[in-house]
Amino acid sequence: MKRYVMGNGAIALGALSAGVRLVAGYPGTPSSEIIETVSKVPHEGVHLEWSVNEKAALEVAAAAAYSGARAMVTMKQMGLNVASDPLMSVAYIGVKGGLVIVSADDPGPISSQTEQDTRRFADFCRIPVFDPSSPEEAYEMIREAFEYSEKYSTPVLFRPTTRVCHAYASIETPDAFTPGAYDGFERDPSRWVIFPRLSYLNHGKIEKRNEEIGKDFSSFRFNTVEGKETGKAVIASGVSYTYVKECLKGRDDIRLIRVATAFPFPEEFILKALNGVEEVLCVEELSPYIEEQTLKTAGKHHLPLRVSGKLDGSVPHNGENSVELCSGILDRFLGIRTGREQTDLSDAPALPVRPPVLCAGCPHRASFYAVKQAMKGKKAVFCGDIGCYTLGNAMPLDMVDTCLCMGAGITMAQGLSHMNPDTVCFAFVGDSTFFASGMTGVVNAVYNEADIILCVLDNSTTAMTGHQPHPGTGRNMMGNVVEKVSIEKVLEGIGVKKVLTVDPLNLEESVRAVRECAGEKGVCAIVFRSPCVALTKPEGKCAIDAGKCVNCKKCIREIGCPALIVSDGQVTVDRNLCTGCGLCGCVCPVKAIGKEGET
Amino acid sequence: MNKDILVCGVGGQGTVLASRIIAAAAMDEGSPVHSAETIGMAQRGGSVTSHVRIGGEAYSPMIPFGAADMILAFEPGEAVRNLRYLRRGGTAVVNTAAVKPVTESLKGTGYDGSEMTAYLGKKCDCIFVNAEEVCAPFGSSKFFNIIMLGVAAGSGHLGLSRETLLKQIEKNVPARFLDVNIRAFNAGIEIAGQANANLKGER
Numbered sequence: 001m002k003r004y005v006m007g008n009g010a011i012a013l014g015a016l017s018a019g020v021r022l023v024a025g026y027p028g029t030p031s032s033e034i035i036e037t038v039s040k041v042p043h044e045g046v047h048l049e050w051s052v053n054e055k056a057a058l059e060v061a062a063a064a065a066y067s068g069a070r071a072m073v074t075m076k077q078m079g080l081n082v083a084s085d086p087l088m089s090v091a092y093i094g095v096k097g098g099l100v101i102v103s104a105d106d107p108g109p110i111s112s113q114t115e116q117d118t119r120r121f122a123d124f125c126r127i128p129v130f131d132p133s134s135p136e137e138a139y140e141m142i143r144e145a146f147e148y149s150e151k152y153s154t155p156v157l158f159r160p161t162t163r164v165c166h167a168y169a170s171i172e173t174p175d176a177f178t179p180g181a182y183d184g185f186e187r188d189p190s191r192w193v194i195f196p197r198l199s200y201l202n203h204g205k206i207e208k209r210n211e212e213i214g215k216d217f218s219s220f221r222f223n224t225v226e227g228k229e230t231g232k233a234v235i236a237s238g239v240s241y242t243y244v245k246e247c248l249k250g251r252d253d254i255r256l257i258r259v260a261t262a263f264p265f266p267e268e269f270i271l272k273a274l275n276g277v278e279e280v281l282c283v284e285e286l287s288p289y290i291e292e293q294t295l296k297t298a299g300k301h302h303l304p305l306r307v308s309g310k311l312d313g314s315v316p317h318n319g320e321n322s323v324e325l326c327s328g329i330l331d332r333f334l335g336i337r338t339g340r341e342q343t344d345l346s347d348a349p350a351l352p353v354r355p356p357v358l359c360a361g362c363p364h365r366a367s368f369y370a371v372k373q374a375m376k377g378k379k380a381v382f383c384g385d386i387g388c389y390t391l392g393n394a395m396p397l398d399m400v401d402t403c404l405c406m407g408a409g410i411t412m413a414q415g416l417s418h419m420n421p422d423t424v425c426f427a428f429v430g431d432s433t434f435f436a437s438g439m440t441g442v443v444n445a446v447y448n449e450a451d452i453i454l455c456v457l458d459n460s461t462t463a464m465t466g467h468q469p470h471p472g473t474g475r476n477m478m479g480n481v482v483e484k485v486s487i488e489k490v491l492e493g494i495g496v497k498k499v500l501t502v503d504p505l506n507l508e509e510s511v512r513a514v515r516e517c518a519g520e521k522g523v524c525a526i527v528f529r530s531p532c533v534a535l536t537k538p539e540g541k542c543a544i545d546a547g548k549c550v551n552c553k554k555c556i557r558e559i560g561c562p563a564l565i566v567s568d569g570q571v572t573v574d575r576n577l578c579t580g581c582g583l584c585g586c587v588c589p590v591k592a593i594g595k596e597g598e599t
Numbered sequence: 600m601n602k603d604i605l606v607c608g609v610g611g612q613g614t615v616l617a618s619r620i621i622a623a624a625a626m627d628e629g630s631p632v633h634s635a636e637t638i639g640m641a642q643r644g645g646s647v648t649s650h651v652r653i654g655g656e657a658y659s660p661m662i663p664f665g666a667a668d669m670i671l672a673f674e675p676g677e678a679v680r681n682l683r684y685l686r687r688g689g690t691a692v693v694n695t696a697a698v699k700p701v702t703e704s705l706k707g708t709g710y711d712g713s714e715m716t717a718y719l720g721k722k723c724d725c726i727f728v729n730a731e732e733v734c735a736p737f738g739s740s741k742f743f744n745i746i747m748l749g750v751a752a753g754s755g756h757l758g759l760s761r762e763t764l765l766k767q768i769e770k771n772v773p774a775r776f777l778d779v780n781i782r783a784f785n786a787g788i789e790i791a792g793q794a795n796a797n798l799k800g801e802r
Contacts, residue, residue: 004619004626134660167660168634170626239660246659323663340665341687343722345679349714352676354609354646354700395705562644562701576611576740577644 001175007135007164008033011074011102013041013173014142018098019180021069022047024057026436027465028076029111030165031104035074036466039477045179048477050468053406053436054079058086058101065099065155066192068182070146074102077116078405082437084121089194090155091125092202097182098146099155106162107285107320113386113405115318117286118159119262126206128213129157129263132222133241135169141222141260148216152209161285163239163320214264218272222260225273227252232334233274235259236283237290243326244283247338254334265293271301281333282309285321308333358391360563361538361579363504363530364457368392368399369559369583370510370528371426371455374518380424381416385409385438387430388464389457396560400428407437414441414450424518425452432462432470434487439494445523446495453517454496454525456487457504459532467535491525504528507586538579541596544571548592555584555593600630601654602758603662604751607681608673609698610645613744617671618649620748620771624763625653635660644700646677653758669756671747673730674698675715682722690756691723692747692791696730726750726794733786742783745772749787754795761788 005013012034015023023046025035038048047064051057054075064071075083080103087101103121106112122129130145132138138160149156190198217223227248233255236244241258248254257273257280259266270293274280282291288310298305308314315321315329327339358365368389371382384390384400385408393400402412413427429438434456445452462468469475471485491499498520500513510528517524542563553571556564561584563577573584573593585593604621608614615636622632633652650662664683670691672678678693685691697712719725728750734740745768751757752764765784772780 002626004622004632163635163660166636168622168632168636170632242658242660246657246663249656249658323659323661327663340663342665342683343685343687345683345722347718348679348682349718351680352697352700352708352710353702354644355702356645357701359644556704560701560705565699565704566707 002170002172004168004170005037005135006033007138007160007167009037010135010139010169010171011142011158011160012037013171014139015072015100015146016041016043016046016177017174018143018146019070019178020046020072020146021097021179021182022061022064022071023074024049024051024060024071025074026051026054026057026079027432027462027468028079028104029465030106030162031074031076031102032465032468033165034102035477036468042176050470050477052471054083055086058083058090061099062086062090062095062155063185065095065097067097067185069097070180070182071097072100072102075104076112077103077105077118078112078114079103080118080121082406087121087155088125091127092199092206093192093194094153094202095149095155096153098149100142100145100149100158101155102158102160104160104162104165105286108162110162110320115286117289118157119289120287122157122159122263123289126210127154127156128152128217128261129159131159131238131260131262132164133238133258133260134164135167136171137222138164139171139173148213152213154206154209161238210264214267217261217264217266218269220261220266222258223266223269224258225255227255229255229276231276231278233257233277233280234283234330234333235280235290235294237262238285240283240285240321240326243321243323244330246323247327247330259290262289262293265297267297270294270297274303274305277305279306279308279333281314281329282307283315283321283326283329284309355394356391357394357560357562358388359533360561360574360577361533361581362388363459363528363533363581364389364392365397365559365561366504366507366530366581366583367455367457367510367528368397370504370507371514372397372399373507374511374514375424378424378518379422380426381413381420383409383413383416383425383427385427385429385433387433389428389430392428394560396557406433407441410438410441410452410454411444413452414445414448417450417452421451426455427452428455428457431456431458431460431472431487432468435471435485439490442491442494442496442523450523451521452523453514454523456525456527458487458527458529460529461532461535463532463534467532487527496523496525498524499527500525501527501529504530505581505583507583533579533581540580541575541578542573542580542582542584542593543596544573545592545594546570548590550590550592552589554589555587558587559583600758601656603657603667604651604653604669604671604757605662605667605681605684606649606651606671606673607677608647609677610647612673612698613741614647614649614673616771617744617748618651620764620767621651621757621759623767623770624759625651627763627766628759631655633657633660637661646680648681669751671751673743673747675712675719676710678719679715682719685723689723690726690754691719692726692728692750692754693719694730694743694747695727724798726754726791728790733790736786737779737783742780745780745783746787746790749784750791751787752784753788753791
């Protein structure tokens with residue numbers, strides 16, 4: 001049947017059609033929809049899970065592959081950092097069933113902390129990497145990735161980028177999927193137990209094998225050459241290939257080489273494709289990986305070849321590529337004109353800025369505001385973390401002093417507390433992040449006698465990435481209702497002496513809880529619990545009594561809720577956005593805001 | 600036939616559903632379709648765009664600057680923000696009712712969209728729709744995306760038949776809201792007819 005799916009959906013359907021038996025991952029933009037797609041189509045016989053983090057996901061999947069089953073792990077590029085511990089080792093051990101690790105890169109970055117390149121990871125741990133340029137290709141290529149993984153008994157990386165993950169295309173797929181057969185785990189300590197001697201032996205084998213894979217990749221069907229040879233050629237990969245192709249639409253006088261397997265580099269293919277070429281331009285995103293490999297190949301074979309790309313400044317190092325960017329680069333390199341006529345917009349009026357903000361009614365706003373109120377005039381520092389609540393940094397809340405990586409807020413608050421004993425150190429962490437990598441940090445803080453206040457912002461979902469369940473929600477991806485892992489009990493078990501639970505929408509109670517903890521030594525925790533507004537039905541709307549309102553705009557200045565707008569000079573509530581959380585009513589000095597029908 | 604349609608607006612306005620209906624209708628008519636959504640970090644309130652590329656001659660998932668045949672802008676500021684995508688001679692369908700961002704409330708910049716509307720009128724062929732006015736008979740702004748689809752269909756520049764669009768609306772909206780959605784779609788077609796007549800009058 002024909003399905004219109006996102007690139008991530010194509011990856012999921014491709015894996016299912018390849019007979020995948022286990023899929024695990026941790027949510028992260030732009031990769032989250034892969035697992036969500038598997039959950040939405042019939043997938044009987046497939047174990048599906050959101051793991052607590054990427055390291056857990058990879059270990060679960062590696063063991064499935066040891067058992068001879070095909071397994072897939074999904075994550076965003078920074079998740080690969082978390083999974084890098086098992087990744088480096090499983091690269092030495094190898095697999096029996098196909099193991100495909102999907103790590104979605106995010107050039108831009110559009111919703112990430114780094115512009116790291118998964119292809120470098122493939123090179124670093126010496127395993128093959130596949131780089132699709134469209135959803136259609138991703139569907140086909142992931143099936144081949146499983147085959148290569150089994151052919152060479154190695155885990156493989158699969159690296160789409162945001163624009164491939166989030167592009168849509170129609171794809172012909174089977175109506176139903178049959179999971180592949182597998183033998184089950186066979187005991188063989190000489191193969192599955194990593195020891196220095198085994199690593200030494202396998203290291204040698206892996207390097208030899210990679211030479212073979214490089215030759216094999218030289219005839220890989222997604223490494224392609226188009227256009228006539230005219231002395232100049234362009235090498236492109238991933239979505240950049242589609243940008244270059246868009247620019248060169250209708251011409252065949254320029255040689256266009258596409259490399260879909262950056263590592264092991266298909267040297268024979270490149271040598272053949274560059275035959276007669278004197279100048280080559282490499283167009284890729286993130287790091288100049290293919291460019292470096294091309295330079296290396298040219299040096300090794302003494303080719304009289306000029307290579308340009310990121311390393312000579314022709315292509316920017318940072319940010320994502322686009323048709324327009326590629327058009328300019330190609331024009332300079334080829335001495336042609338590829339751009340389209342455009343209307344002059346230099347005289348456009350200043351555009352409204354729409355920075356990302358917490359949703360109207362978001363309970364995180366109330367939590368941040370309560371802490372801010374309680375700490376007014378006191379020396380305090382606020383360590384943020386990864387999730388919607390990073391947006392607590394926006395004005396007027398301005399409540400995020402540090403943000404680094406998943407779970408770091410807790411351990412950084414600890415470090416700050418040791419170096420700044422006169423400051424009250426807060427750590428804000430979401431419920432999903434707490435389970436992903438927050439718990440070990442709390443153990444560390446308790447054990448090492450830190451004085452911190454941990455604020456768990458529990459909205460009962462992984463909101464930022466599209467509302468995935470986690471151990472605290474009582475649901476898993478097998479569709480089962482399971483016992484909720486209690487954040488309070490975990491904290492008590494670790495030895496946190498004071499654990500309070502409050503409803504952040506009750507401002508008074510929340511402020512009191514923060515004040516109570518601020519006077520304590522050691523690690524204190526406050527669980528701010530209120531569900532994400534995107535998942536709950538609003539309980540009425542707020543309304544402003546225009547008779548009482550003095551238009552002081554304190555509500556707007558203090559909490560910055562998007563549902564509070566100024567219309568014809570009067571503060572009003574945008575009924576389309578308001579969820580009736582009532583925080584603005586708590587802030588109003590003249591009690592002019594209440595629930596609709598009550599004012 | 601290749602058609603590039605850009606749908607833009609602010610998160611929560613229903614632009615994504617509108618673009619999916621266009622894509623699905625084009626597929627029903629036998630065309631290859633690609634689309635891409637660029638969604639901001641926030642769930643609501645951020646700028647959103649959907650690029651729908653109909654036909655086999657599209658490679659990039661996003662429409663190149665100066666290539667879109669039509670822009671469906673659910674917000675006047677977003678129309679200006681995305682105007683560089685419109686080709687010379689292309690048409691913009693624009694909601695004149697501004698969605699004011701929080702920053703506007705905080706800083707009091709006075710943004711109300713009127714400056715945007717005036718600018719757009721000078722730069723390209725526009726069909727202006729005021730969401731507040733056209734949604735009033737429906738008692739809710741949530742049918743506005745279907746009204747916009749009706750305007751696009753009625754303008755004659757979308758290249759898709761009303762029937763295939765209606766069939767997809769039927770598939771994509773809850774059954775109990777189907778009647779009101781059909782009325783919204785027809786209201787859009789009427790608005791476009793009026794606008795086309797006015798344009799002819801001007802020429």
